Amino acid sequence: MKYIDEFRDGAIAQRLSAAIAIEARAERRYHLMEFCGGHTHAISRYGISDLLPDNVRMIHGPGCPVCVLPIGRIDNAIELGKRRGMIVATYADTMRVPASNGLSLQKAKAQGADIRMVYSSADALRIARDNPGREIVFFAIGFETTTPPTAVAIRRAAELGLTNFSVFCNHVLTPAAIANILESPEVRELGTIPLDGFIGPAHVSTVIGTQPYEYFAEEYQRPVVVAGFEPLDVMQAILMLVRQLNDGRAEVENEFTRAVTRDGNTKAKALVAEVFELRRSFEWRGLGEVPYSALRIKETYRAFDAEERYGIEYRSVADNRACECGAILRGVKRPTDCKLFGTVCTPENPMGSCMVSSEGACAAHYAYGRFKDR
Amino acid sequence: MSAVRPDYVRPIDFRHGRVDMTHGAGGRATAQLVEELFVDAFDNAWLRTRNDGARIDVPPGRMVIATDSHVVSPLFFPGGDIGCLAVHGTINDVAMSGARPLYLAATFVLEEGFPLADLRRIVTSMAAASRAAGVPVVTGDTKVVEQGKGDGVFITTTGVGVVPDGVDIAGDRARPGDAILVSGSIGDHGVAIMSLRENLTFETTIESDTAALHELVAAMVAAAPGIHCLRDPTRGGFATTLNEIARQSGCGMVIRERELPIKAQVKAACEFLGLDPLYVANEGKLVAIVPPHDAKHVLAAMRAHPLGTDAAIVGEVVDDPHGFVQMETAFGGRRNVDWLTGEQLPRIC
C-alpha cells in the first residue's frame, strides 16, 4: 500500500533504532508520552519498545476516545437504544465497552435493542432517510479527527430537513487533555511522573494543525513532535524528541509533513465551529472533570441534539475500586501495575476501558506484549 | 366432462414460491419438496431409495465423524454460498483428521417465507460441490420454523470418513521443532463476506476461498504420513487455530510475518477497517504442523496441488510452557499473536 508500506520498512527501523541508541545520552532518562491511542497501538503491534534503549521510555497517554468515555455516557446510549422504535447508530468501537448492570451496547443489542454498527456518520444519516417512521440517534465519539464528519452529518440533516435524526455528542479535545496531564499533581508539583516530551497525534493534527501545541511547548517547556501513523514515523519522532531534549529545546516539530501543516484543515475547523461549541466541563474516565475539554451542539442545530431531544440525564459511575485505568491513562502506572490485569481483567472480560479498546494501554500490552512479562 | 388427470401433482413453483409450514409437517408437501428439490439435485442411489436412513458401506479402518452447522449471513457471497460452504466445511473437518471423506448427511431448518428460488439455488450449489468432491449427500432432514425464528436457512452437515493406516493426526501432536505450514493466502473468506455487510460496503474482487481440501490432504499425507496436525482456520482465523493447537499440544509457536501469504486486497481491506488478517476467517485453507524432516516434501506436495499453489512454511513450534504464539514482525520486533477475543469488529480508532 502506497504511503503505508514504505513507512514500515524493517531495515530502516533497525538503523533508526541504532541512531536513537547512539544519540540518547547514557546519563539521563527520556520519558516520552505518545498521546494518541493509534500510536499506542502501533508501538505495541510493531514492538517499537523493543527497539528503544532502556533509558528511553514510552508512556501511554489518554488519546483513546473509547477509553476516556465515561461509563455513564454509554449507559445513556444503551437507555436510548432500549426506547421503543429507536435506532442507535454507533461506531463498532463502543459495542463491547462494559457499562452498568452488566450491560454493553452489544448485550443490549442481543436483548433486542436496535443498535447498528456504522463505518461513517453518513451511514447513520442514510439509515435515518431510509426509515422515516423511526428515530435515529448517532452515538458520536472521537477526538478532533472524528468531529468534522459529525458536523457534516448534522449540517446535511439540517439541509434535508430531517426530523428523525439526532446526535448524542461525546466529542473531546486533545489540547485540553494534554493540559490536564501537564497540570496533574504528579507531573507539575510532585515530579513523580517525569514527562519530558510528547509525540503529537497524527490524524487529529491533520485537522487542527500543529499550531495548538505551541502553547504547551512554550508554557510547559516540553517539546512536541507530531508523528505520522506508521512505525517509522513514530521512531523518527522519538529521535527528534531525543535531539530536542539533548539540545535543551522545547519546540513543536512536525514529522508528519506529508499530511500535517501548521494550520491544519481550515474548512473542517470552520465547519466544526459552526455546529459545535465548548462545554464548560466534561467528565473523562480516569481524568475526572476536565474544563473546556468537550463539545456540544450549538443552539442553531439544537434540533439535532439527542441530549436535548430526549432529556438525557447523565449519572456518573465510578470505576471498580481496584481498576487502575485512571492512573494508567495519566501515565502514572503501567498495565502490569494493576492487580486486575491479566487475571480478572482480560480482553474477554474487560473491567475497565483500557482493556476493552484495542488501543488502550492494557489491551495493547495484553495482546502484543504479555509474553515479555514472565 | 373435465379430464382431470388422476396422478397430476402440481409441481412446486420454485420461481415464486416460498417455504411454508406444510413443507416441514411431514406430509405430502414435505415429500414433494424432498422429491422435487433434494432428491432431484443430489440424485444418488441412497436418496432414490427414499428411506429415512442410508445404508452405507465403509471400508475397514478407523472412522472419523464430524459435524458443522452453518449460519452464515449473507447466504450468497462472492465465490460461494451457504450451500457449498456447508459441503466443503464438513468435508474439511473430516479431512483434517487425515481421513478420506466418504458420505455426508445434510439437515435444513428453513424459515417460513424463505424464497424457494433461493433454496433451490443453495441446494443446487451443494449438489455441485458434493459431486465435484466425490462425496455424496446420502441422507437428510428438513424442518420449518415460524417466520422470525430462523435466519432464512440453517444447514447442518455431518460427514464420515476413514483414516488410512499409519496416519495419526491430532491437535495435541505438535512438538518443538515442527514446521508450521499454511496452504495459501489467509483472510480471503472473511473479507469477501464483510464487503457485503450493511454499512461496510467497499468494492473488492476478493472472493471466498471456500473449497474442499480432502484431495490436497491426501496428497500431503501420501508425501508424509507422519504429519502431526492439520486444521482449517475458519472462524477466528489463522491466529486462533495456532493458539488452539498450541494449547492442546502444550507448546509454543513462533511465526514469521514476512512469510505469511496475504493478498494485497485483503491487507488493504483490513487496513480500512482496522482488522488483523490473522483473525479473519478462511474456508479453503489449512494449517499443517509437520516434523522438520518432512517439511520440504509436504510443501512440495501442497504447491503441486491447485489448492496449495501459494503454500508456505511460516514458522516453527517451540518449547514454551505458557503456550504463547509469537510473531516476528516484518518490522523487526516480536509480539504475541493472541487468541481472538469476542468478534473482531471494525474500528475507527
Next chain:
Amino acid sequence: MCLALPARVVELLGPDEALIDVDGVRKRISLALLDGVAPGDYVVVHVGYALTRLDPAEAARTLALLAGVALAPNATVEPAA
C-alpha cells in the same frame, strides 16, 4: 485513535463524493471536508471522509530523511554539552 489511511482518488462522483482505491479495494467517500481534490491525488481517509491531501513531495522528503538517518548511525555525534 483515528484510524485513517492514505488512498488514491480514482474518480470524482457527484457533489462532494469520490471513489478511492487502496491496492484494488475501492470505496465511495465524502469530500465535504476538502476542496480541490482531483483524480490521482492521495487523500487521508477517516470514517468515510477525506481529511487532507497527502503531499507526495513531503512524503518523498520524509522517506529520504529516514533513509538518510539510517545510513549514518555511526556518524560522530555532537559531544554532550
